[in-house]
Amino acid sequence: MTGLPTGTITFLFTDVEGSTRLWERGPEAMSQALSRHDELLREAVEFRGGFVFKTVGDAFCVAFPNAPEAVEAAHDAQKFLLSEEWEETGPLKVRMALHTGTAEERDGDYFGPTINRVARLLSAGHGGQILLSLTTQELVRDQLPVGAGLRDLGVRRLKDLFGPERVFQLTAPDLPASFSPLKTLDVRLNNLPIQPTPLLGREREVSEITDLLRRADVRLLTLTGTGGTGKTRLALQSAAELIDEFEDGVFFVALAPISDPKLVSSTMAGALSVSESAGRDLKEELRDYLSNKELFLVLDNFEQVADAAPLVGELLSGCPNLKVLVTSRTLLRLYGEHEYAVRPLELPDPGYLSPFETLRGYEAIRLFAERARAADADFSLTNENAPAVAEICARLDGLPLAIELAAARIKLLSPQAMSSRLGNPLKFLTGGARNLPERQRTLRGTIAWSYALLNEGEQALFASLSVFSGGCALDAVEAVCDAEGDVFVEVLERLSALLDKSLLRQEEGVEEEEPRFVMLETIREYARERLEVSGNAEVIRRLHAEYFLALAEQGASELQGPEEATWLERLEMDHDNMRAALSWTLQSEEAELGMRLAGALWQFWDMRGYYGEGRRWLEEALAKDGRASVARVKALEGVGWLADLQGDIDRAVAAAEEGLRLGARAKLQSSDKASFLRILGSAAYVCGDHERATRLYEESLALSREAGDERGVASSLLQLGNVSSDLGDHERAETFYEEGLALSRELDDKALLASALISVGAEYLLQGDHERGAMLNEEAAGLYRERGNRGHLQYALDNLGWAALMRGNLQQAEALHRESLALSGQLGDKLVAAEALEGLACSASARGEAAERVARLFGAAESLRGTVGYRQETREHALREPYLAAARAQLSEARWDAAWAEGRRLGFEEAIAYALEKAWGG
Numbered sequence: 001m002t003g004l005p006t007g008t009i010t011f012l013f014t015d016v017e018g019s020t021r022l023w024e025r026g027p028e029a030m031s032q033a034l035s036r037h038d039e040l041l042r043e044a045v046e047f048r049g050g051f052v053f054k055t056v057g058d059a060f061c062v063a064f065p066n067a068p069e070a071v072e073a074a075h076d077a078q079k080f081l082l083s084e085e086w087e088e089t090g091p092l093k094v095r096m097a098l099h100t101g102t103a104e105e106r107d108g109d110y111f112g113p114t115i116n117r118v119a120r121l122l123s124a125g126h127g128g129q130i131l132l133s134l135t136t137q138e139l140v141r142d143q144l145p146v147g148a149g150l151r152d153l154g155v156r157r158l159k160d161l162f163g164p165e166r167v168f169q170l171t172a173p174d175l176p177a178s179f180s181p182l183k184t185l186d187v188r189l190n191n192l193p194i195q196p197t198p199l200l201g202r203e204r205e206v207s208e209i210t211d212l213l214r215r216a217d218v219r220l221l222t223l224t225g226t227g228g229t230g231k232t233r234l235a236l237q238s239a240a241e242l243i244d245e246f247e248d249g250v251f252f253v254a255l256a257p258i259s260d261p262k263l264v265s266s267t268m269a270g271a272l273s274v275s276e277s278a279g280r281d282l283k284e285e286l287r288d289y290l291s292n293k294e295l296f297l298v299l300d301n302f303e304q305v306a307d308a309a310p311l312v313g314e315l316l317s318g319c320p321n322l323k324v325l326v327t328s329r330t331l332l333r334l335y336g337e338h339e340y341a342v343r344p345l346e347l348p349d350p351g352y353l354s355p356f357e358t359l360r361g362y363e364a365i366r367l368f369a370e371r372a373r374a375a376d377a378d379f380s381l382t383n384e385n386a387p388a389v390a391e392i393c394a395r396l397d398g399l400p401l402a403i404e405l406a407a408a409r410i411k412l413l414s415p416q417a418m419s420s421r422l423g424n425p426l427k428f429l430t431g432g433a434r435n436l437p438e439r440q441r442t443l444r445g446t447i448a449w450s451y452a453l454l455n456e457g458e459q460a461l462f463a464s465l466s467v468f469s470g471g472c473a474l475d476a477v478e479a480v481c482d483a484e485g486d487v488f489v490e491v492l493e494r495l496s497a498l499l500d501k502s503l504l505r506q507e508e509g510v511e512e513e514e515p516r517f518v519m520l521e522t523i524r525e526y527a528r529e530r531l532e533v534s535g536n537a538e539v540i541r542r543l544h545a546e547y548f549l550a551l552a553e554q555g556a557s558e559l560q561g562p563e564e565a566t567w568l569e570r571l572e573m574d575h576d577n578m579r580a581a582l583s584w585t586l587q588s589e590e591a592e593l594g595m596r597l598a599g600a601l602w603q604f605w606d607m608r609g610y611y612g613e614g615r616r617w618l619e620e621a622l623a624k625d626g627r628a629s630v631a632r633v634k635a636l637e638g639v640g641w642l643a644d645l646q647g648d649i650d651r652a653v654a655a656a657e658e659g660l661r662l663g664a665r666a667k668l669q670s671s672d673k674a675s676f677l678r679i680l681g682s683a684a685y686v687c688g689d690h691e692r693a694t695r696l697y698e699e700s701l702a703l704s705r706e707a708g709d710e711r712g713v714a715s716s717l718l719q720l721g722n723v724s725s726d727l728g729d730h731e732r733a734e735t736f737y738e739e740g741l742a743l744s745r746e747l748d749d750k751a752l753l754a755s756a757l758i759s760v761g762a763e764y765l766l767q768g769d770h771e772r773g774a775m776l777n778e779e780a781a782g783l784y785r786e787r788g789n790r791g792h793l794q795y796a797l798d799n800l801g802w803a804a805l806m807r808g809n810l811q812q813a814e815a816l817h818r819e820s821l822a823l824s825g826q827l828g829d830k831l832v833a834a835e836a837l838e839g840l841a842c843s844a845s846a847r848g849e850a851a852e853r854v855a856r857l858f859g860a861a862e863s864l865r866g867t868v869g870y871r872q873e874t875r876e877h878a879l880r881e882p883y884l885a886a887a888r889a890q891l892s893e894a895r896w897d898a899a900w901a902e903g904r905r906l907g908f909e910e911a912i913a914y915a916l917e918k919a920w921g922g
Helices: 019-025 027-047 067-083 113-123 134-140 203-214 231-245 261-272 282-290 302-318 363-375 386-395 400-407 415-421 424-429 438-452 456-465 474-481 488-500 521-534 537-558 564-573 575-587 591-608 611-624 630-645 649-665 670-686 690-707 710-727 730-747 750-767 770-786 793-806 810-827 830-846 851-868 874-888 893-904 908-916
Strands: 009-016 051-056 059-064 094-101 104-106 109-111 130-133 149-156 165-171 220-224 250-254 295-300 322-328 337-341 505-508 515-518
Touching: 009 019, 009 027, 009 067, 009 113, 019 027, 027 051, 027 059, 027 067, 051 109, 059 067, 067 094, 067 130, 067 134, 067 165, 094 113, 094 134, 109 113, 113 130, 113 165, 130 134, 134 165, 203 220, 203 231, 203 322, 203 337, 220 231, 220 302, 231 250, 231 295, 231 322, 250 261, 261 282, 261 302, 261 611, 282 302, 282 810, 295 302, 302 322, 363 386, 363 400, 386 400, 386 415, 438 521, 456 474, 456 488, 456 521, 474 488, 474 515, 474 537, 488 515, 521 537, 537 564, 537 575, 537 591, 564 575, 564 591, 564 750, 575 591, 575 611, 591 611, 591 630, 611 630, 630 649, 630 670, 649 670, 670 690, 670 710, 690 710, 710 730, 710 750, 730 750, 750 770, 750 793, 750 874, 770 793, 793 810, 793 830, 810 830, 810 908, 830 851, 830 874, 830 908, 851 874, 851 893, 851 908
Parallel strands: 094 130, 220 322, 220 337, 250 295, 295 322
Antiparallel strands: 009 059, 009 094, 051 059, 104 109, 130 165, 149 165, 505 515
16 A cells, blocks of 8 residues: 555544444445445545554544644544435444554554554444543644534543543534443443553453453453563453442452461452451452442452462452452462463574565564564664564563563663674573573563663662662662662662663652552562672661651651641552561561551551551561560550450550559559540440549540640540530530540641541531531531541431431431441441441331331341440430331331341341342342
8 A cells, every 4th residue: 555644643443332233233234335435434534644554343433644634534434424315224323533653664564552442432332422632632723624622531541551642523513423432441340450551462362361251151260470471460451341240349459568378358448449348358348349249359369378369269259250360470279260371472493584574464563563663763673683582582481571681671782782792691591590581581580681781880770779669769679678878879870771772651640749669569679689698688678667667657756637638648658668678677586666556557447447457567566575664554545445446355455554553653644544545445445334434535635745746635525525425414515525525636636636526517417407417417427528537427427317317308318328237247347337327227117118127127226235335325215216216116016026136136248238238229
């Protein structure tokens, strides 16, 4: 083909929506219609100077040297198609997409990221719709067809997982205006990460993987292969392709940062935003959460936590609509597991090098060329260098990671020079165990070769960076890896060298101006080996632990101030580093350092819901060293509060009492003693011993005032308000509440303020001031939600449910109580769950639902409240009594008592399931 556009090209891609269905309904009619469709499209695009370079079925791929002409052609074609009489098939709905960029022309076809991008943009649209990328929009916005305009559809994530794209729709009086939402990744829940580069080739593999996963009998598919074959990227792309088929979303779980199989469940829970509940195994939480969801899960890098395979089997057994895609170097060996062996990229026969035009069609060579061009814009594949590139790819066995590492050297070495250096050095640097697959040994050699090209300072930094788990920020690199105190510029230059040579990746940090640096796990494994042989491993690991201890201690103070949200994200991002540091301290007999680190993190674990994991770290550190110390006292405080949150009252009391005993010998600060007294006060309050609770809270208040600990003062005041309210001294309770609330606002401590708002708001609700009570709880819920703090949100939701019920808004009341109940179930909060159950019972009674259901809900609530030991106060009971009486009047005493007893026999999870099974109006 001659005359194809070159340079900057605007591509127009089209296809017919629902064509498969039309073919099945009437093959002959569809054949005739498609012939007319082709005529109309060709007429429109050729009139505007477009070149149809490919057709696939009903799909057209057209290249234009000029963007405005491409848009005119799309507009004309759409008009022609819409005005045509499609009598036998009905209207042909054609979707269209335009994108502008450069592409490689080969044998009358185009290749490269631009082509992939326009194809993904087309797949997001609907029949009759014309979509434009931002690049094309900028070229045509002042030269649109007469009467036409552009509608900004926003920044959307296309299914290529590359950077988000701002998408525009061409509008005109003669074109349809309204369409369903774009079919992009944003439509379904997902956490699929953006990829730094688009996937090149691999169309066959993605198609095969997705076809397998669409089969009803395939619920567990494992992508196997050596490190560097691109398993993760294939899994991500397959997940993106399937996202429309899973109602409850697609989620990616990165297991690379962990090596302990016991952490798999918490890592999965974090990706799914599933919180731990008091007294429940997290595996049960995951199974319950997934049991009724149509969801797709990608578990990446499973080989290093292989002993956790039974967990995957249990989830699949208990969750009928769950599908799992695993990447691993080995199979999980579970019943029903299907394997897909990921092959290296397509390669030419090394014994016979094909002509240049044929060589550049191979996936491996295309990958090398694209990555080399990214490193050096002047690079191009030529007759002269193509054989050397082919030899490089062949010697690297077509492994994507190895090819990318080699292509990154293009500024330093030409392909010919690179090929010559890949002979003996690769053999010498293979170094892998003899029983490892040859490809894995080759990848190891490739990494070793890249390492050998670094200078001494870069090699030292490369090895030291392996200590970080899940990446690190620039200041962490300086503190941990620059023990000799080299100038900052040298550190930056070394980081830049590692980035340029693809041994390191740069990602966005908590703040845009603070990047993070991440190693691929296969590269990090090699870097860890280099650290061990350097003789500096223990020094670097100590620096790593000390740095993250300092970060955690700073975070502990910042979590009580205006920067709480930022610090929650910062600590979350470095949670894997904290875990690594804790593991080292406990393995290296650095128990005090470990206790200090765990003691500094307990508030973070509280806010993010890592109750069980936090307690495990704290208890392990405490078991390592029983000596009295400030660190031990702080760790005991963390154990006490986390145990209290989980409802483990005995352990909370034991930790607080030990803390007070040690504090007496170690001259504990008044503020710390006050915290332990509040733990004991909370235990007494929950158990209904209000007199003891009052005494402990009053002592805590006095100590907090003495220490100048205003946060402790506010906390004690609020707790005293709760006790006074329960005792019926509402005037005294209001005094405590108002003072605590005012102080919380002054401190600008959002978590404390939200707690105060809930307590004061609840008091207003019980006094009958529904509007003010709702307003305060709305504010509290907003504070929790904007910071991702799920640990206490259920209180605000429950209060808001009661406010709606008091105002007669039954639908809103039920929705809020259902949300509070569901969250309480995830957290294991039986007290708020009991409140929400009764709220749902009252709504059911007011709507005239079956009285047996009302009785069961009330019975279940009574049972839960009994397990907590909470005594309901008179005003709370009076609020519920009218609804209770109305339902009771509909049944005989015997039937009412029987239904009530049925409710009492329901367990925690059973009660929640029963209450949530019936939606509003159901």
